[in-house]
Amino acid sequence: MAQPTTLSIPSSLFEFERKSPGLPISPVGTYPESQGTESQVDYAAGSGATSPCYDNGHYQDKSDVIPENPFDSESSRVLFDAIDKLQSCGVSQELAIPQLVIVGGQSTGKSSLLQSLTDIPFPVGSGCCTRFATRIVSRRTAPGSRSSVKVTIVEPDVTDKFGYPPDDTYKEFPPYVTDHLGVEEFTQLMESVSPVQPFMFLTQRHLLQTLQITTNYMGIKRGKGHSTKNFASQVLRIELSGPSRSHFSILDVPGIFSYAHDVNEAEEHGVRQMVEEYMRQTANIVICVAAATADLSTQEIFKMAANFVDKSRLVGVFTKCDRLENPNEVIDIASGYGKDSTRSIKDGWFVVRNRSDADDEEFDFKEAERKLFSRSPWDRIPENRRGSVQLQKYLGNLLCAQIRGNFPAIQESVRKLLSDAKDSRKSLGEPRPNHSLRQRYIRDVVEKYHTVATKALKSPGSLAKDSLRSQSHRGASFVDEIREQLHIWQTTELPGMVNTEVIQILYKTQSEQWQRIAEQHIENIADDVERASNSILEDVCSPDNCSKILCEELARALTHFQHEAKQKALRELKEHCRRERETHLQTTDARFHERLQALRTVRLLEAIGNSFSSFKGLDLSSSKVLFHQLHHSIEGNMVNDVHDVVKVYYELSLEAFIRYVTNDIVEDFVSFSKGPLLGLSTDWVFTLTDEEVHRLAREDDETMERRSHYDGVIEKLQTAHEIAEKARIQTRNLGDM
Incomplete structure (x- = not known):
């Protein structure tokens, strides 16, 4: 008999915060807590003896009486079977399905406990079932049916x-x-x-040897x-079934x-992480x-339980x-008494x-256990x-209460997950094995793009006049420029005359920054x-809801449209500016004469006003002074007149230039059918060759894998x-839920 060891239980294990009496369940999303679950368990726990998995038919026929069981009600059995089927259909990672999970360290007696609970004769100490999770499902069948x-x-x-x-x-393992x-x-x-032999020639013993789950199928x-x-x-x-069994289910995981x-060190951490994930799932009832x-x-398992398991499900x-x-x-x-009572779970x-x-x-194990614990001090x-x-x-009662309390939330979670999966699958489109389907796939995406682009298309606005005018000469500097040009071109004209080249040169100087x-x-x-x-x-075509290849190819096509349209606009601007510089100054705009005459009139009135304010009478001397102030041949007046001509012509030309750039170049650039916005269209799709359609709509490996995954x-x-x-x-028809 082993020498007793003083137990020292980590205090953190028993310092859980008191939660709601309901047993919470939380899958990928969050399930609401069920109400009243704990009371159901406590009530059922005291309702009578039960042996969920013990099958007398396998060993000794001690009694024909089937023990009372929480799954005796028809609705509970329906839900039990539904939960079992959900666990078997491959959705356990997506759903939080209630189950009993046994956790513990190695050599703590888990296998022996599991045998006591399930009546399966696990080979204790062999380690054959401690390298992967084992789920035991027991259910009662009709009286007189065979055990299986x-x-x-x-x-x-x-x-x-x-x-x-x-x-x-493992999928190849024959049941x-x-x-x-x-x-x-x-x-x-x-x-x-x-050695593997054909099944038809195998005896029962050879069949067992050939199956060899651990090596051949678990790898x-x-x-x-x-x-x-x-x-x-x-x-x-x-799965155990028989007329004297009861409904029960439990999962055993490898010991930490x-x-x-x-074993490899990484595998040690892998086992710990596996057990931790089972413990974290709030639908699971954890048996430490x-x-x-x-x-x-x-014993490390209890430190993990203190960190990952709510006390209400431990x-x-x-x-x-x-x-x-x-x-x-x-x-x-x-017992929860004495000096260590505060340590009790x-x-x-x-x-x-x-x-x-x-x-x-x-050996009558249950009788030996009864005798042991009926003696003092037990x-x-x-x-x-x-x-x-x-x-x-x-x-059994705990599992029954957990299943009944949380099944509606599981149903809702299944519906939501299924809807989300269908939406994700739909976004990937159907397989495209021929040209027609590939072309339709491209057209559908392009039409979505074209619709949004057309709605988003607005006038880009006009070219800012201030940005052009800020580059022109102003004030005294421009007057000095005019005077300099008059002196340069004076040698080609008679005194008092203005060479028209002066105006053209000054205008080009003023407008040279326009381009x-x-x-x-x-x-x-x-x-x-x-x-x-x-x-x-x-x-409309992101990698999340569309083929990555098509997204990249359409982006490449857009880049091509953008480059070509911009180069076309810049070439047209360059050509327009060239014509503006090389042609003679001319205008048919009536406002030219009106504005020029207005400026000249203002200057004349200012000159007359200045002259008469300084003279009391108009004698010969005063007349000469007035002539020099007013006549166009005087240099100062020539400078002013050239300034006014250039000013009026510049303003009218600037308006025409901005109008042309805005209406003819920019507007065409933005709204051009083959431009950067509207280039992607159904018409463009129909111009694509078979090879181009295949290149754009071909199936990439990632999309096919994602489609297969969602399927x-x-x-x-x-x-x-x-x-x-x-x-x-x-259960609704039974009226028991």
Whole structure:
């Protein structure tokens, strides 16, 4: 008998915040907490004895009485079967499905406890079932029906934590069905090695050896190194059925360990992360197993439970209680009394006896457990916390309450996930095996773009006059320029006359910046149009809802349209400016004479006013002074007159230039049918050759993979929806929900 060890339980394990009595459930989204679940469990836990999985027909026919069970009601059995089907149809990673999960460290007696709860003779100590999760499902069948055991491998409930290469070999495992599963048979099924033979020539023993789940289908290759694989994410499913069984389901996960003795270090972390994910799922009821013979403070699983599991869904179990010489401290903790009462989990701990190698199939384990815990000092623990029978009853009622309380939320989650998956699948379009479908696919996307672009198209505005005028000469500097040009060209004209080249040169000097400013204006508009067109394209054809190839090809086509349209606009501007510079100054605008005459009149009136204000009478001397002030041949007057001519002509020419750039160049650039905004159109699609259509609409690997992924997700969720809907209708008709 092992020497008792003083238990030191981490205080953090028992310092959970008191939550709502309901058992919460939260899948990918958030499920609402069910109300009153705890009261259902407490009431059911005291309603009578139950043995959810024990099948007398396999071993000893001790009683024909079927124990009371929380799943005795028809609606509860319907929901139980629905949950089991949901777990088996591959949606466990998308949905938070209520289940019982056993967690613990290695060598804590998990396998023995699991055998007590499920009546499956797990080979204790062999390690064959500790390298992947194992789900045991028990259900009662009609009286007189045959007992059956069915073994399958199903998809993982959690994401892969080990980083192994993808391997779908487990899907090839043929379901193994038998009417009895003994220790030897179970061991052969899991571990035995034999050359593969055709099934039709196999005996039962050879069939077991050929199946060899652990190696052939789970891919387990023990040891250290890159080529090894010591664990698997898939779930081994063992379904038990018989007339004397009860509805029950439980999941066992690999035990955590702190020292990677014969496995890779990364796998040690992978196991811990796998267990952690199971514990984090708020739909799961977590059964933490601790060896009563060990120091609880050294058992890492309870530190994890304190961090990841709400106290309302945590059940503690002491195993190996039959090996304790001084069980007082364990009894105090389990009973919730004495100096260690504050350490007790929510409703107290359960205590169970472990099976030993000496216990054969004829050994009455439950009777031995009853005798152990009915003696002093074990009888200090409440009766409903003593033994695996009471644990079965408690867990069965807990699972039943969890399923009933959260099934409506599961239904809603299935509907939402299915709708989202269908939307994502629809956005990828249908496969495009021929030219017509590929062309239609491009046209649909381009039409969406063209509709938005047409609505977004507005007048780009006019060229800012201030930006042009700010570059012209003003004030004294321009007058000096006029005077200089008059002096230069005076040699070609008689005194007092103005050479018309002076006006042309001055005008060209004033307007020489127009082309540069207009080019910058077009560049700015081109940038704005490019941003707008690219933004529209991203909205209607983003990689999230459209083929990545088509998105990239249309973006490339837009870039081509933008470049060609901008170059066309700049060429037209350059040609227009060339004509403006090389042609003679001329205008048919009547405003030229009106404005020039107005300026001359103002100057004349100012000159007359200045002259008469300084003379009392108009004598000969005064007349000469007035002549010099007014006559056009005087240099000052020539300068002013040239200034006025250039000013009026410049203003009218600037208006015409801005009007031409805005209406003829910019507007054409923006609204051109082959321009940067409207170039992508149905007409453009019909100009594409077969090769170009194939290049744009071809299926990329990523899209095909995503389409295949969503097809698989939709298929699974559709199955889940049918399962949930059928259960809803059945329970509604029963009127028991």
